[in-house]
Amino acid sequence: MQLILEKRPQASRLMYFSSPLLAIALTVIVGGLIFAAMGQPPLRALYLYFIDPITNLWSIEEVLVKATPLILIGVGLAVTFRANVWNIGAEGQLTAGALMGSIIPILFTSWQSPLALFCMLVMGMIGGALLAAIPALLKVRFGVNEILTSLMLVYIVHLLLDWLVRGPWKDPFGYNFPKSIGFDDWHLLPTFGDGRVHLGLVIAIIIALILYWVMTRTIKGFEVRVIGAAPRAGAFAGFSQAKMVWFCFLLSGGLAGLAGIIEVAGTIGQLQPNISPSYGFTAIIVAFLGRLNPIGVIFAGLLLAVSYIGGEGVQIELGMSDKTTQVFQGMLLFFILMCDTLIHYRLRFLKGNGGQL
């Protein structure tokens, strides 16, 4: 008995759509086994993790709040990964956007107008794009691997944030906590009703819809897909590989930066050492789980947001480690990449002795 992978004559459309579902199913099954192995009742833990967060209004709102940055970053990364450009540093670009956008509410507190908020969002995008420009430049000019440079910059900009909120930008009346001043109302994103969901969610969904149109209907999206699928064919079509690297980094960096300032001005209301529970890294999973398709990313963003809330749930209810969330997210990425193999290959069981192949 032998198990072999056999190339399919044509990519399977069925597997293309069902691979994420299969990956989710495998994650749930293996997750249940892990809960059981840790001495927890697996069904109750799974219920707390996946279902409980969407059973009451409070936690649904929280899911939407967490989905906002995941969708914003995820759609940018989806385009980028499609072009075979690997921006792994969205977490840093998120931080850079948050810093850049916070210049107005922290240093120009007295500028109080709707325009100020708009400028914060634009500056957030610029901040993320500027940080993303560094790996793009290094890649295009010197051929430096963008995976390494974009990732390493994350730690640099984190330390910059840390220094600012403990130093120059620390709230002078903040009892020496490492926090900036709280943002003025003019510098906060409007929320829906009294809840926590803010304008950022709408922005994220509009951007996802625009990028869906760009990717499927316009020549720019065609360019992204061509260069990602076959670089030489890209040259034949007259598309520039270098310009594509720039486009992808500026787009995904800008959107990560936008997510950063939206998170600060919408959810947190001030700068602090931790502004993101690794949204920038989780968005990589979101992009893949969403099939690198902007519409798919919306749904994947919601699911991963549930995993954050669910992780908190099992932490509170069952006293499990807060690392549970990371384990589930890691498993999900692992299974999605594994299941994607089945789009181009199929599994076959061979009976009898191997030599008789």
Place this chain on the structure above:
Amino acid sequence: MSNSSVADKPNFESASKPLLEVKSLTKKFGDFVANASIDLVLEAGNIHALLGENGAGKSTLVKMIYGALQPTAGQIVWQGQTVTIENPAAARDLGIGMVFQHFSLFEALTVTENISLALPPHLRTQDLEERIANLSEDYGLPLNPRALVVDLSVGERQRIEIVRCLLQEPRLLIMDEPTAVLTPQEAQALFTTLRRLADEGCAVLYISHRLEEVKQLCHDATILRLGKVVAQLDPQQETAGTLAQHMVGSSVHAVSRQENNQAGDTLLHLTNLYQRADTPFGVDLVDLNLEVRSGEILAIAGVAGNGQGELFSALSGEVTNQDAAAISIQGRTCGHTGINGRRQLQAAFVPEERNGHSAIGDFSLTENILLSRHAVADDQPPLHQGWAGIKRAELVKVNTKVASQYDVRSASIDAEAGSLSGGNLQKFVVGRELDRQPKVLIINQPTWGVDAGAAALIRQALIDLSRQGSAILVISQDLDEIFELADRVAVISRGQVSSSYEASAISREEIGLLMSQEKSAPANETTAQGSS
């Protein structure tokens, strides 16, 4: 032509069992049957031709004999014993050697180092260099054991592979399309070596689709078509025409070609074109001068790896040139212009490689239309418009037209390009460009790996286009194709292009000489070269 050894065919086989017997060998890849129940008998001392079109299953069959693939069913009998050849090392231990079409040599290493790497440890002795020198001398395969591979011609590289096989004293030598990369003269030298080997009792399995050389060299022939044996015969008793009929399964349309009704204005002009290779082992283009006029086809002959790919990139604008004046299309200088700018000057380009260069296998045919036509203005109505996006209906129209005019057979209009056969995909790619009625066409290896029917259609389409007043430059390694198409012929060798000659006034042998030398001018140079 000296085919003395063919006449007195040696008689080793009468002694005992055949050297190798293949019995109803079958290989399936998924649902696709690459080899269906093949029977083949090889006798010691015989040169046996394995004939067939691309995709007929020749490579699959020899890979199973060489242990690189495992059969799905059937038997391989070696000297009377049923054997399982698990891998190429096992094949070599039995005494089976193979020279592949694509060599696996390290260019930065010497001949001896390359051979040493591929030999089993017990043959890696101190005197290896001396043995290589002796053996190559002995078999008429001159090689300097200390030369770096990067400095060697393709013919010399092939000798390395042959010598490597001979060091292991094979009983059976498999040659996969060996002359595809050789000049006619180098091919003759190879034939002498192979005859010598056969006289010594070695069997040779000779894969080819070149019929003349099979007639000249081989004692027996097995012809494959679509994975099945369709004939086993004596090539001496056949004509090239009957062999071709067996290979293709029907008689092939001859290409009709009216005489050139006077070449007109120069539409493509290269003036002192230099282009440094952008890869370490690429070929630099040195001082190219040529012109192609309205109504004519200029063919650039040459052995693979002499700068054909670089020439195509330079002409297409995939790589732009330092010197704007080095290239002009329709009288407009365009050395600095990229590929789409040149397309806007009504030029069109067809590269050699279909998968991932002129087409994308994972994309539908409709999307592949857009690949080369998204930036040319000659499509009315336009194929796409800014934010309004790609006009799918227009693309489908173009695709339908190309498919019907150039006989592109696919499962559906939206089939993935990768699902088409090589011939159909090439018809699609050529049709996509010809549909624009380009004034200048640059095409590299127009019918490489394409079945005979598709090749005839493509060649006819090229001739028709030129007779309507377009200038066509064909880069090809296939002399048959060149003589079928070309009005004039030039030869590329080590990045230099010779003067051009009237196709009717130059022989294969003369082209062969040009292929193997640096730029020079043979005695019978004819007019055609312009006033550059």
